[in-house]
Amino acid sequence: MTSSTGEAGLLAARAGAVTARGVVKRFGSNEVLSGIDLDVGSGEVVCLIGPSGSGKTTLLRCLNQLETIDAGVVEIDGVPLGQKRGEDGALRPAKPKEVAEMRKDIGFVFQRFNLWPQKSALENVTLAPQLVRGAAKQEAEAYGRALLDRVGLADKADAFPAKLSGGQQQRVAIARALAMKPKIMLFDEPTSALDPETVGEVLAVMRELAAEGMTMVVVTHEMGFAREVADRVVMMDGGVVIEQGVPAEFFGNPVEDRTCRFLARVLDTGAAAPPPPPQTGSSDSV
Amino acid sequence: MLSAHLIAAFDFDLFWSRIVDPSSEFWGALWATIYISVLAQLGGVTLGLASALAGRSRFWPLRFINGIYVTAIRGTPLIVQIFFIYFGAELLLGVTLFPRELDIGVGVIGGAVIAGIIALALNEGAYMSEIIRAGLSSVDEGQMESSISLGMTRRQAMRHIVLPQAARIIVPPLGNQFNNMMKTSSLLAFIGVYELFKDAEQLYSVNFKPVELFAAVAFWYLVLTTIWGIFQAYLERRLDPAGAIDRGPGSFGRLMAKVRPAASIDGGKA
Numbered sequence: 001m002t003s004s005t006g007e008a009g010l011l012a013a014r015a016g017a018v019t020a021r022g023v024v025k026r027f028g029s030n031e032v033l034s035g036i037d038l039d040v041g042s043g044e045v046v047c048l049i050g051p052s053g054s055g056k057t058t059l060l061r062c063l064n065q066l067e068t069i070d071a072g073v074v075e076i077d078g079v080p081l082g083q084k085r086g087e088d089g090a091l092r093p094a095k096p097k098e099v100a101e102m103r104k105d106i107g108f109v110f111q112r113f114n115l116w117p118q119k120s121a122l123e124n125v126t127l128a129p130q131l132v133r134g135a136a137k138q139e140a141e142a143y144g145r146a147l148l149d150r151v152g153l154a155d156k157a158d159a160f161p162a163k164l165s166g167g168q169q170q171r172v173a174i175a176r177a178l179a180m181k182p183k184i185m186l187f188d189e190p191t192s193a194l195d196p197e198t199v200g201e202v203l204a205v206m207r208e209l210a211a212e213g214m215t216m217v218v219v220t221h222e223m224g225f226a227r228e229v230a231d232r233v234v235m236m237d238g239g240v241v242i243e244q245g246v247p248a249e250f251f252g253n254p255v256e257d258r259t260c261r262f263l264a265r266v267l268d269t270g271a272a273a274p275p276p277p278p279q280t281g282s283s284d285s286v
Numbered sequence: 287m288l289s290a291h292l293i294a295a296f297d298f299d300l301f302w303s304r305i306v307d308p309s310s311e312f313w314g315a316l317w318a319t320i321y322i323s324v325l326a327q328l329g330g331v332t333l334g335l336a337s338a339l340a341g342r343s344r345f346w347p348l349r350f351i352n353g354i355y356v357t358a359i360r361g362t363p364l365i366v367q368i369f370f371i372y373f374g375a376e377l378l379l380g381v382t383l384f385p386r387e388l389d390i391g392v393g394v395i396g397g398a399v400i401a402g403i404i405a406l407a408l409n410e411g412a413y414m415s416e417i418i419r420a421g422l423s424s425v426d427e428g429q430m431e432s433s434i435s436l437g438m439t440r441r442q443a444m445r446h447i448v449l450p451q452a453a454r455i456i457v458p459p460l461g462n463q464f465n466n467m468m469k470t471s472s473l474l475a476f477i478g479v480y481e482l483f484k485d486a487e488q489l490y491s492v493n494f495k496p497v498e499l500f501a502a503v504a505f506w507y508l509v510l511t512t513i514w515g516i517f518q519a520y521l522e523r524r525l526d527p528a529g530a531i532d533r534g535p536g537s538f539g540r541l542m543a544k545v546r547p548a549a550s551i552d553g554g555k556a
Contacts, residue, residue, distance in 0.1 A: 066434075112428055
């Protein structure tokens with residue numbers, strides 16, 4: 001694996017495609033996903049939006065096997081995730097080791113960052129490449145520093161997460177995911193746990209990443225970001241995809257009734273304002 | 287006067303000699319208390335970790351075994367367990383598990399010592415199992431998720447991410463346990479292990495001066511536990527490089543703060 005790529009190719013060396021077909025997920029008797037079809041092309045940026053409980057976070061977690069699916073299939077570049085094709089051509093559930101192997105190529109950014117508090121920013125970024133990809137320490141650190149520099153945190157390499165602001169922590173988390181040189185990046189409401197003044201710095205990093213051709217699936221409440229950066233917006237509710245389209249069409253001329261109501265609710269307080277509209281009384285978070 | 291009588295009766299010379307110039311048997315006994323406690327604690331932590339992981343396993347038989355073990359050990363007296371292992375295991379299995387003396391290559395060790403270490407370790411394992419279980423569940427599930435999302439196996443995530451964080455939670459109660467272990471190892475005197483308590487008991491049966499002898503024994507246990515307390519404070523600082531947990535001064539620090547002016551606590555930290 002070559003690590004000494006130039007500045008431009010640092011982040012997105014290779015973009016992958018995601019396909020979901022008929023994905024069903026149940027928690028007990030509660031069906032959270034009821035047959036989801038989703039195609040994300042190589043280098044495409046897709047924003048998943050929808051009210052709380054619509055299943056968008058669960059869908060995202062299924063794309064990385066953080067949740068196992070009960071029916072359907074998720075493919076990364078045509079390779080089924082969490083399943084392995086045997087010699088007879090039939091699919092069987094993948095072994096834990098095989099699942100781990102598949103996850104290497106899929107970066108995941110969590111709402112609450114989930115940085116490792118006992119490790120410095122640089123250690124957070126360099127551990128997985130060493131453990132999982134077998135990178136040499138020096139090589140991992142050089143690449144890790146370059147990534148921290150790209151997210152604007154070169155001077156925070158030795159800082160522990162507790163000493164960083166939310167926005168800084170989330171940028172370290174993005175660098176940590178990128179350190180594995182993923183083909184796809186999944187973002188689960190990456191700015192929902194942030195102070196309003198640090199939301200912008202995280203979105204800026206994501207915007208750059210999108211511009212460099214990374215395949216991204218973003219669960220978000222940031223309608224401004226979706227409108228500006230997404231190639232496609234997917235609206236979910238009740239565990240199904242309600243509607244999808246390019247942002248201009250989706251936001252300008254939504255077809256479905258539920259989409260119109262949802263957009264009316266989130267947009268009338270201003271696209272970037274995080275607090276939910278008070279008149280609905282429903283929480284904005286998961 | 288009663289107090290005068292007490293002072294006259296207390297053989298201070300004997301007490302003092304047991305502290306500054308004990309017999310050679312004493313040093314052997316002190317050493318036995320130390321290595322028995324350390325080995326039993328190491329065994330207990332190992333058993334406890336295995337048991338705690340079994341208790342969190344996806345496979346119910348492992349969880350079942352964990353439950354039986356913890357319930358049985360915590361529900362019965364330690365002295366009974368010690369006797370059961372030393373005397374009972376032999377009767378039960380029909381073979382001599384713990385001979386009077388055992389040549390282990392580097393020296394000869396008493397069978398009672400081995401039985402004692404096993405009994406203490408088994409007992410400790412059940413308590414450590416619960417402590418480690420609590421430590422593991424105190425680590426946010428997101429830590430495991432972020433680790434496996436980067437392609438680590440669950441085992442790697444446990445070893446490199448979750449366990450080190452659980453360790454910070456585990457060490458203070460672990461310190462309690464080891465403090466207890468050093469004192470509780472005196473129970474092995476009842477199966478004939480020559481350790482601190484047995485040493486004093488032996489002398490007392492000759493000179494009938496229990497107060498002086500056991501006061502000296504108490505002093506030595508206090509020395510051991512104090513040294514451990516200092517080491518534990520060091521360990522807690524080492525495991526928390528980020529200073530993420532604000533614990534305040536430990537028992538030793540609080541003691542020194544009483545002796546010296548209060549400002550010395552902050553002075554020590556800065």
